[in-house]
Amino acid sequence: MLGGELSFHLLNVLLLTLGIAPLVLWRYRRAVLAGMQRGGEGALSIAAAKVAAAPRPAATAAVDALRWEARLRRRVFIAVLCSTLCSALPLSLLYLHLGGQPLTPVHVFLKAGVMSSAAVPMFAVLMAIPFRRALALWLATLAGLATFGVLLSMAQRPFYGKAPSLDQAMNFVEFFHFAAVTLWLPMLLGLATGARRVRGVAPITFAGLLVFGLAPLLGLRLTQWLTATQTGTEWVLSGPGLYTGFILIALPMGWLAWWRLKTLAWRYEAKRFSDAQLLAGTWWLLIVASDVVEGISVHVGMGPLLAVLAVAALSMGMFPPLLAAALRWARRSLDGPPARTLLLLRVFGDTARTEALFDRIGSRWRWFGPLTMIAAPDVVARTVDPGDFLRFASGEIGASFVTTQHDLDQRLAALDLQPDPDGRYRVNEFCCRASSWQATVVQLIERADAVVMDLRGFNAQRVGCEFELRELVARLRGGQVVLVVDASTDRELLDTRLGAGKAGMRIVEVRRGSAGQIDAAFEALLDAAGT
Numbered sequence: 001m002l003g004g005e006l007s008f009h010l011l012n013v014l015l016l017t018l019g020i021a022p023l024v025l026w027r028y029r030r031a032v033l034a035g036m037q038r039g040g041e042g043a044l045s046i047a048a049a050k051v052a053a054a055p056r057p058a059a060t061a062a063v064d065a066l067r068w069e070a071r072l073r074r075r076v077f078i079a080v081l082c083s084t085l086c087s088a089l090p091l092s093l094l095y096l097h098l099g100g101q102p103l104t105p106v107h108v109f110l111k112a113g114v115m116s117s118a119a120v121p122m123f124a125v126l127m128a129i130p131f132r133r134a135l136a137l138w139l140a141t142l143a144g145l146a147t148f149g150v151l152l153s154m155a156q157r158p159f160y161g162k163a164p165s166l167d168q169a170m171n172f173v174e175f176f177h178f179a180a181v182t183l184w185l186p187m188l189l190g191l192a193t194g195a196r197r198v199r200g201v202a203p204i205t206f207a208g209l210l211v212f213g214l215a216p217l218l219g220l221r222l223t224q225w226l227t228a229t230q231t232g233t234e235w236v237l238s239g240p241g242l243y244t245g246f247i248l249i250a251l252p253m254g255w256l257a258w259w260r261l262k263t264l265a266w267r268y269e270a271k272r273f274s275d276a277q278l279l280a281g282t283w284w285l286l287i288v289a290s291d292v293v294e295g296i297s298v299h300v301g302m303g304p305l306l307a308v309l310a311v312a313a314l315s316m317g318m319f320p321p322l323l324a325a326a327l328r329w330a331r332r333s334l335d336g337p338p339a340r341t342l343l344l345l346r347v348f349g350d351t352a353r354t355e356a357l358f359d360r361i362g363s364r365w366r367w368f369g370p371l372t373m374i375a376a377p378d379v380v381a382r383t384v385d386p387g388d389f390l391r392f393a394s395g396e397i398g399a400s401f402v403t404t405q406h407d408l409d410q411r412l413a414a415l416d417l418q419p420d421p422d423g424r425y426r427v428n429e430f431c432c433r434a435s436s437w438q439a440t441v442v443q444l445i446e447r448a449d450a451v452v453m454d455l456r457g458f459n460a461q462r463v464g465c466e467f468e469l470r471e472l473v474a475r476l477r478g479g480q481v482v483l484v485v486d487a488s489t490d491r492e493l494l495d496t497r498l499g500a501g502k503a504g505m506r507i508v509e510v511r512r513g514s515a516g517q518i519d520a521a522f523e524a525l526l527d528a529a530g531t
Contacts, residue, residue: 088116109148110149208261344373383427449529456485469497484510
């Protein structure tokens with residue numbers, strides 16, 4: 001009975017997350033847009049003096065940086081795979097023990113190997129891998145794990161006094177069958193919380209709902225316990241009625257959910273974990289929770305219940321430190337290129353286009369250095385973090401806007417230029433009002449090592465970015481700037497606005513959906529950051 005209730009609770013939380021996360025994101029976008037359109041007391045002055053450049057290590061050639069990224073990518077994949085595999089071993093051992101199955105290496109590996117395939121979406125988020133490539137990698141990983149299981153079964157056969165045989169190749173099919181049975185629910189839950197559109201808010205929303213959503217379940221149990229006696233029954237019926245338990249539990253659970261959100265936001269601001277680690281932890285929680293529900297449903301009794309909960313807690317407790325340690329190992333002995341700051345500018349208006357550019361260039365750049373940008377509704381889905389979520393939920397989002405010179409100075413002084421525990425740098429987004437965005441852009445240009453400006457859609461009717469173009473020409477060397485264009489860009493108008501400042505600027509054509517052109521633009525950015 002408890003297993004069914006927990007399963008129902010998990011599915012309820014999933015459905016609520018699917019409905020609430022997009023709503024939260026929509027409201028957050030509206031709040032950002034309203035703040036941008038609100039005027040200030042007066043436009044901030046644009047600094048005339050250039051920011052003094054700090055001494056920087058020698059630049060790394062783009063080809064060397066790409067080789068470093070390729071080596072890092074392989075090591076990160078191994079690190080995440082090993083973390084999930086080790087965290088899955090206790091669950092696999094308990095599964096075999098409660099099911100009365102032999103504790104042989106191949107039996108232990110079957111469940112642990114299937115669960116460890118969750119490393120692929122975690123790796124895809126960390127390394128900004130597109131969905132199609134991630135899907136192909138996941139299938140290839142499952143095939144590789146299944147092949148390893150076949151080889152392991154053949155290797156252990158002589159220890160039992162038998163010779164390996166070809167019929168053991170059927171273990172390959174069994175692995176995929178077990179994966180289909182085991183992973184369908186976690187995959188649905190993962191898609192709900194990991195979709196790019198809601199990835200920034202879904203894990204936080206899920207965490208809060210998972211805690212607060214326990215109130216009806218625990219409230220029902222409390223009501224049943226109260227009505228087990230005559231005195232309790234009389235008190236319940238003369239008071240709130242059958243909802244007594246929920247009323248008594250709702251407020252404490254609401255406080256606990258809010259405290260959990262505040263704790264997540266504080267730990268994130270303190271750089272205890274990154275956004276990718278939070279998402280990976282959420283996915284692992286979903287996998288463990290679905291396994292707990294299955295274990296409780298199949299094995300009845302207090303003993304199995306306590307064992308399942310204890311091992312689940314062990315697996316959940318193991319995963320974050322294992323992942324953090326594995327990611328540190330992945331970066332160890334790999335001398336990466338010196339950190340370079342990238343400023344992302346764009347023509348506002350096309351959300352899908354901007355999000356795609358951020359996913360393929362901005363997110364990937366975070367291994368090479370911090371990213372700065374002006375916040376706007378077209379990309380908030382990719383940049384919202386636990387701190388932003390908490391400020392929005394508290395009604396304090398207005399405090400994050402730059403309205404005065406003092407605000408701007410504080411934000412510039414607090415630029416996060418250090419890597420997260422996973423090695424990736426953060427996105428520094430500036431929420432600006434109509435009176436402050438120009439002064440902010442100028443300061444960000446002067447602090448940037450390279451600038452990518454998406455000019456797709458630039459024409460005579462959409463010339464709001466002319467100010468940025470003039471400042472780029474005036475304040476940076478042409479080689480530091482990469483302009484992204486396509487057929488919708490008015491090239492003649494662009495040439496007119498740039499004038500002689502166009503010399504040295506890299507102009508890269510990127511058609512929507514062209515992975516090769518995106519890669520070429522990224523390589524051009526690496527070159528620009530080294531000039």
